[in-house]
Amino acid sequence: MTDLYHSQRAMRRMRKLAMDRGVIAILDVGSSKVACLVLRFDGIAPRGGVEQMGALAGQSRFRVIGAATTRSRGIRFGEIHGMNEAERAIRTALQAAQKMAQVRVDQVIACFSGGEPRSYGLDGQVTVLDDAVAEQDVARVLAACDMPEIGANREVLHAQPVNFALDHRSGLVDPRGQVGHRLACDMHMLTVDGGAVQNLVHCIKRCDLEPAGLASSAYAAGISALVEDEQELGAACIDLGGGATGISIFIKKHMIYADSVRMGGEHVTSDISKGLHVPLSTAERIKTLYGGVVATGMDDREMIDLGGDSGDYETDSRSVSRAELIGIMRPRVEEILEEVRARLDAAGFEHLPSQRIVLTGGGSQIPGLDGLAARILGNQVRLGRPLRVHGLPQSATGPGFAALVGLCLFAAQPQDEWWDFEMPMDRYPARSLKRAVRWFKENW
């Protein structure tokens, strides 16, 4: 736990370094594609030296100067499955993005969807030392949150305070400077499998890069696909990825729950491949060109040539109707959505004031998905696309790039993770210079 805390702080330092240099890479390690963006920060200093939300939600601060996508290899269910292959895929994407940007990047922020994310809600409370709440009190209350049993070999990926309460007043965003006695806070913590994180960090380091931050792609997709009022009022973002489907629930602009279903578009493809006896590449092609989830009478008459080069005429001249294809795809898509429904129910999504659900990710491009999802998940379903950011190429504006764009915003926005706050005094090493400086500051 402490190790991870310190490694997250080290990554934060890396991120600051990259911001000072002005260039950082954004990497989305997905099961079907590895995408990389190179961002240039235009040196707009935060006002008053304090990190805060800039204009356009911080988007005006950066510009995409390099973008590259490559088919991913060695990655399954959003986790690294073959190190060498995954490293090659990451290298390909990074090299192309660097070439486009004509600049060398050394720090990278990465996101991934696997690792079986689990959410925990923590709370803690302390008595305020002075009359008003100071930075140290915030640090102490965060440290006072009781740590649940997260299991062996699990690592904390996100730990964000979502709510502060001061005496009888709750729902405070920033309690600093307010007068009160008892400060309490609620924190959302997301843990993932330690091995998945270590593999990813190892792959990044083998590409001569320094990890400057890690994020769950469900969280990143939520940042970019949910519009501001949805984040404020409460909404769930379903990121239908290739190997895993991420779920994140936002309310009051904080993520309060995240989970993932280990099923995605690749399972649909493999169903088609098995059902129609065609290679995976052909299955992928006919899925993207002719796929759907709602069959109509027209679809019975639309025949799809399967092709093939087996040399056998009967096999190579097969064709299926679109209705048959839909018949294969629909049960799997339904299964994924039902699994998502189960996760949302387990999280207590129905108790939220707003039942908005946003579908994004590459899988959300299946025609008719919104109708099917409305039947399973509820009426307030819409398809979400990521925000538009400066300089993003047209080819990277589809819903499949929601996590990537969200990660850009994650990099540009001020961070509110636990490790971005000040460290409580008693956690400093006993002989630390900072501790001495702080003591002087407080006593004079």
Add this chain to the structure above:
Amino acid sequence: MRPLSPPSFRDPAPSRWAYRAQRLWLTPFVRKAVLKGLPLVVLAAIPAIWLADADRRAAIGDSLAEFRRDIETRPEFMVKLLVIEGASAPIDREIRATVPLNLPASSFDLDLEAMRQAVTALDAVKSAELRIRSGGVLEMKIQQREAALVWRSRDGLSLLDAEGRRVAALDSRESRADLPLIAGDGAETAAPEAMALFAAAAPISERVRGLVRMGERRWDVVLDRDQRILLPETGAVAALERVIALEDVSGMLARDIVAVDLRNPSRPTLRLAPAAIEDFRKIQTTQAGAVN
């Protein structure tokens, strides 16, 4: 049936070294070094390698020297004549002997400062001014030392100028009878004072034979009839003027006096000749009324 040619699989991923090379190439410092530094290095290396051969360097040095020689020996830069102004004939000869010039010579080869120093090192030359005039003439303006004193030293007679610098040797006193005479060791160092004394002694100049430096510290004025005026170390001129004033008033020096001693200015002393002392006693006795 398998297809006749296996599907060509080309890995789109860059190799680790290609990736590193690209990153290296995108490093600004390396980029600048290669794009700007390398051509400069090559441009500098070509002549450096060519010049690494000693023979080539020598050949270039020779041709450069020859070219320089060509320019220096152009008639515009040649000095054909040495003109000496302001020097009498023997000094002119002496200067020409001192400064060996192989005329015509290039003006680049002439070291005027060295020549000037050699010329001013001569006794008779007070200062020299050298310049190369157009038309290939080396002009030397000489200011001679003017002989003002004759100095009789242990080595013989020599001429001194007003500052006591030696001008030339002298064969006999008669050849420069017009100049005053000084004698004694160290007389030349006090030549300016001697000049001042001679100037002060102008009213009795026909009687002055010369000055003698005594003990290298003070002057004696030697008059004819072996009279001497012994002057103090300091204020010699004032003391001499005092003697001349006395002479004016009383014609003192015309009397039978051997020496006027002013070495102690507060107590001037007269030394009479032996016969005068006798006379003086007689007169004193007579005036006292002691008749015997």
